[in-house]
Amino acid sequence: MSVVGLVVAATPSIATAAEQPSAGAPPAAATTVAADGLPTVQIDGVVWSQTVVGTTVYVAGRFANARPAGAAPGTSLVPRANLLAYDIRTGVLVPGWAPSLNAQALTITASPDGSRIYVGGDFTTVDGQTARRIAALDPTTGALVPDFRPAVTASVRAIVATADTVYVGGDFNAVGSASRLRLAAFDPAGQLLPWAPGTGVGRNRDGSVAAGAGVSALALVGDQLVVGGRFGSINGTATSGVGAVSATTGEVRPFAVGQRITNQGDDSGVTSLTTDGTTVWIGAYDFSGPGNAEGVVAARVADGSLVWDADCRGDTYSTFPVGGAVYVAGHPHVCSNIGGFPEVTPRVSRFGIAYSQATTGTVGTGTWGNTAFRGAPAPSVLDWYPTITPGTFTGQGQAGWSVTGTSEYVLYGGEFPRVNSVGQQGLVRFAVRSLAPNRIGPVAGSLATPTVTAGGAGVLSVGVTTTSDRDDRNLTYSLYRDGDTATPVATQVVDSIFTTPRTVTLHDRGLAPSSTHTYVVRAQDAWGNTVTSPSSSGTVSAEPLPSAYTQTVLADGATSAWPLGFLTGSTSGDATGAAPLTVGSGVTRQATGAVAGDAGGAFALGGTASSRMVAGAAQGARSAPQTFSLELWFSTTATTGGRLAGFGNSATGSNTSYDRQVYLDAAGRVLFGVSSGSRQVLASQAAYNDGGWHHVVASLGPPGPRSGWTASSSAPHPP
Incomplete structure (x- = not known):
């Protein structure tokens, strides 16, 4: 049997495995801020909490001094005793707001109208006046509100x-x-109210009774007050680490996720609660305790029913939802159980990341602590990875402890000394794209030397492993030839997340036979930031340029086209350069083919295993397309039947699984078979094993498989 002119056209075009979107691709609605760290006032300790009122950010922590952005430690100091305020637009310290606490502040928030700033912590005085662990401050002057003086023990x-x-x-x-x-609970005058729910101690991993039952976080929506901490019960009702009470009566409310989370005790608990009024995002930690959550759990405020579980390892200290994303301050070091980044050795913690608010997948089997969250809904880890360096102030090796913000800014606070390798201690701002400099680009020096190989006639194929970008997942890869870096000869946009590096193959076509060329590949993000590979050279095969017939096929949009007339060793070129054929030793070239004026001729196949030809074996496995057309010319007098073309699972052609097959039966009829739930086969009525050249087209797509055959031709068919 002789075969010539095998063509595949797919809609959308067939993508190699390297070009397929990853399973955890985020939804389009999840758009992150830029990863550029904006200049922000600095501190010399740790930030535990932040709140925003208008354009002012109020900051609570343990520090003695502030200093301007860019100032080295110990220089340009401005005294600030555990509290400060700065302008969210500029990052500049607010000069007139400087209340002084005699011990650390752990939490800070504002009244709904912004007329008061409430602060809590370990302090007992504000500006020398007694204020036992809670105070109300004027948002403009910082003065202590005199009639708010509860005494918390x-x-x-x-x-x-x-x-x-x-x-x-x-x-x-x-x-x-x-x-x-x-x-x-207190009224605005500081009077203690009768409202008095209470948390009870839980148990540690070894079954011992915990020493405390502290509350770390509160979130209020209407009459539903969600409570988070290290407790094992509220008002005597068992609920682990998180539960809900009535804001009016203090009575316990059903909160389902409190029966699913097992964080409680001295070394495990819930660290943070953030809500948008419908969903509450629950940050958790576990340090050899009984807990099963270290990432973020999203639940419905109304009843605590689960929305999703971001089942990552590494404690979460704070969350902030905005713009379809949930930003995290913590130290996650592995998120592979929800399709995110894997654990590496030595361990790498990512101190600022973001999840999609939308559910995009499910939790895998590698859950923490127990199996309660296996198979639960899960979000995606978004492509947002600013480099936030851990600090030493607390001795805990952490970076960010707090994250909050607005619709335009995401604000991190903690003990970090640097952001993106630039000195920026304790506080940093990130902004939406329209306000950011957008200078974070593909990782410098990350593109390896490309591999240049001869493809089909006049084609050189240039392959390079993808790089990554800390805030842009889709990068444009451009190919430049012979020193011309102004006009690329090929471009391709590729999903380029660092967890799944892949090979990008770019093709330079129409080159003179036997000519030699030098290439570089440039990766660019949407904001013009680039990285360029070292150069590499290759030589075009001696095969003549594609015939007029092949050129017409390419112009029609073929994703691969094999003229089947020339051999270079055991390879026959793909005119697109995408997927050269590996040709068995039983294949021989014959001078005359189906198409008049095409000097390529045809291949004669002997009907044995050595006559097999496999497309793109070197490029690796690919997904069989759901919508495509496959066409070829063939001539045979065989009465044994056999396959002409199709998809299989072996790089050698020894397929144990195959589908989408065009083949002949013993009577010479042409058949096209597809298995999609059920087997479907189309067959020609006439036989085509008469020795003439025949053209077959097999198509798959809604509403199903389709085939077409031309009539016999005793002479080569004109182009």
Whole structure:
């Protein structure tokens, strides 16, 4: 049997495995801020909490001084005792707001109208005046509000305020002489209210009773107050690390995820709660405790039913949802259980990342602690990876402890000394694209020397492994020839996430036979940032340039076209350069083919295993297309039947699984078979094993397989 002119055209075009979108591709609606760290006032300690009122960011922590952006440690110091404020638009310190606390502030928030700034922590004085672990401050002057003076007996770690009530949580057992077990409420005058739910101790991993039942976070929507911490119960009702109570009565409300999370005790708990009014995002940690969550769990505020679980390893300290994303301050070091980045050795923690708010997949089997979240809905890890360097101030080796922001800015606070390798201690801003410099580009020096190989006639194929970009997932790869870096000869946009490097192959066509050329590949993000590979050279095969017939086929949009007339060793070129054929030793060339004026001739196949030809074996496996047309010319007098072309699972042609096959039966009829749930086969009525040249086209697509055959031709068919 002789075959000539095998062509594949697919809609959309067939992509190699290297070009397929990854399984965890994020939804288009999830758009992150830029990864550029904007100049922001710095501190000399640690930031625990932040809140925004208008254009002012209020910051709470443990520090003694502020200094301008760009100032080295110990220089240009401005005293600030555990509190400061800065302008969100400029990052510049607000000069007139400087209340002084005698110990650290752990939480800060504003009243709904912004007329008060509430701060809680370990302090007992503000500007020398008594204020036991909670205070209300003027947002303009920083002055202590004189009529708000509760006396809380231990640390206040969480505050949420309405117009008429201030709810607090922490480690305390009393307010003044009144018993309050880690939860309390005050009116705007600082008077303790009767509202008095309480948290109870949980158990540690070894079954021992925990020493405390502290509250770390609060989130309020209407009458539903969600409570997070290290407890094992609320009002005696078992709920692990998170639960809900009525903001009016303090009665326990059903909150389903509190029965699914197992974080509680001395070394495990819930660290943060953030809500948009419908969903609450729950940050968690576990350090050899009984917990099963270290990432972020999203639940419905109304009843605690699960939305998704971002099942990453590495504690989460704070979250901020905006623009379809959820930003995280923590130290996640592996997210492969939800399709994200894997664990590496030595361990690499990513101190600022973002998840999609949308559900995009499911949790795998590698869950933490127990199996409660296996198979649960999961988000994607977005392509947002600013480099935030861990600090040493707390001795815990962490970077960010707090993240918040607005619709335009995402704000991180913590103990980090640098952001993106630039000195920026403790505070940093990230902005939406329209406000950002957008200078974070593909990783410098990350493109290896390309591989140049001869493809089909007049084609050189240039392959390079993808790089990555810390805030742009889709990069444009451009091929430049012989020193001309102004006009690329080929471009391709490729999904380029660092967790799944792949090979990009770019083709330079129409080159003179036996000519030699030098190439570089440039990767560019949407903002013009680039990285360029070293140069590499290759020589075009001696095969003549494609015939007029082949050129017509290419112009019609073929994704691969094999003229089947020339051999270079055991390879026959693809006129597109995409997928050269590996040709068996039983294939021989014959001078005359089906197309008049085409000097390529045809290949004669002997009907044995050595007569097999495999397209793109060197490029690796690819997904068989769902919509395509495959066409070829053939001539045979065989009465044994056999395959003409199709898709299989072997790089040698020894397929154990195959589909989308064009083949002949013993009677010489042409058949096209597809298996998609059920087997479907189309067959010609006439036989075509008469020795003449025949043209067959097999197509797959809605509503199913289709085939066409030309009549016999006793002479070569004109182009």
